[in-house]
Amino acid sequence: MTRSELFSQIQQKSSFLCVGLDPDLEKIPRHLLSEPDPIFSFCKAIIEETADFAVAYKPNIAFFEALGAKGWETLAKVAEFIPKDIFTIADAKRGDIGNTSKLYAKAFFESMNFDSVTVAPYMGKDSVSPFLEFDNKWVILLALTSNPGSMDFQLIEDKAGKPLYQSVLEKSQEWGSPENLMYVVGATRGELIGKVRVLAPDHFFLVPGVGVQGGSLSEVAQFGMNSSCGLLVNSSRGIIYASSEKDFAQAARREAEKLQLEMKDLLEKYL
Numbered sequence: 102m103t104r105s106e107l108f109s110q111i112q113q114k115s116s117f118l119c120v121g122l123d124p125d126l127e128k129i130p131r132h133l134l135s136e137p138d139p140i141f142s143f144c145k146a147i148i149e150e151t152a153d154f155a156v157a158y159k160p161n162i163a164f165f166e167a168l169g170a171k172g173w174e175t176l177a178k179v180a181e182f183i184p185k186d187i188f189t190i191a192d193a194k195r196g197d198i199g200n201t202s203k204l205y206a207k208a209f210f211e212s213m214n215f216d217s218v219t220v221a222p223y224m225g226k227d228s229v230s231p232f233l234e235f236d237n238k239w240v241i242l243l244a245l246t247s248n249p250g251s252m253d254f255q256l257i258e259d260k261a262g263k264p265l266y267q268s269v270l271e272k273s274q275e276w277g278s279p280e281n282l283m284y285v286v287g288a289t290r291g292e293l294i295g296k297v298r299v300l301a302p303d304h305f306f307l308v309p310g311v312g313v314q315g316g317s318l319s320e321v322a323q324f325g326m327n328s329s330c331g332l333l334v335n336s337s338r339g340i341i342y343a344s345s346e347k348d349f350a351q352a353a354r355r356e357a358e359k360l361q362l363e364m365k366d367l368l369e370k371y372l
């Protein structure tokens with residue numbers, strides 16, 4: 102999907118919501134466990150009920166690969182089931198030496214036709230570039246993550262006082278463009294989102310961390326929105342586990358709609 106197609110989805114749906122698919126066999130409603138593929142049944146119902154409000158889906162690969170070969174099969178079915186006009190993110194946090202990265206890219210972009218994959222910047226240019234060589238596909242590079250451990254490395258300053266996440270943003274903009282490179286910027290980093298926006302004015306940010314992790318949607322929009330919105334805000338557990346009963350998909354729909362309505366107001370305010 103191109104940047105302008107993504108922006109037009111955002112405008113059509115008045116939404117920049119990414120629904121995170123983190124399906125855990127221990128958390129999905131018990132009645133699904135008798136289905137032939139409980140994780141697929143769960144994701145399918147969530148997608149059917151939230152697709153009106155979502156511009157992106159982000160399956161987190163860990164939740165599928167933990168189930169072995171069956172999990173990979175389920176992931177492929179989920180990826181295939183997501184409506185084609187909705188942006189897809191393989192949250193896999195990959196990156197390795199060049200020839201290995203190339204095969205990771207093929208796995209997610211060719212075998213499974215995802216629009217994007219999350220990539221770790223730690224191994225540098227030759228580990229990221231292979232993912233950038235596919236037409237209309239995206240790298241979403243970890244810049245400033247939402248977890249407490251992000252402070253261990255990402256905020257370390259060099260001798261000139263420049264934090265590591267800033268070097269990641271500056272250097273990586275030599276490898277990709279706002280047409281094929283996004284950044285992960287955690288919603289829990291409210292005070293820093295504005296700084297990241299100054300460093301990457303035109304790039305889209307994938308923003309996890311609203312909902313269960315406590316990030317503020319309004320703060321993210323205030324400091325992070327640009328003239329093409331520039332934001333995909335993810336919520337996983339807050340939507341998909343809104344109920345653990347038979348009404349789980351309807352409860353997910355209500356949570357997704359709540360976020361979308363807030364997003365509509367924020368788009369009217371800042372765009």
Ligand SMILES: O=c1ccn([C@@H]2O[C@H](COP(=O)(O)O)[C@@H](O)[C@H]2O)c(=O)[nH]1
Nearest residue numbers: 161246247248287309313314336337338
């Ligand atoms: O910095 C990051 C990068 C990725 N994630 C992932 O996003 C979702 C968040 O789930 P919630 O349930 O909405 O908290 C999950 O898949 C993480 O692995 C992140 O949280 N922070």
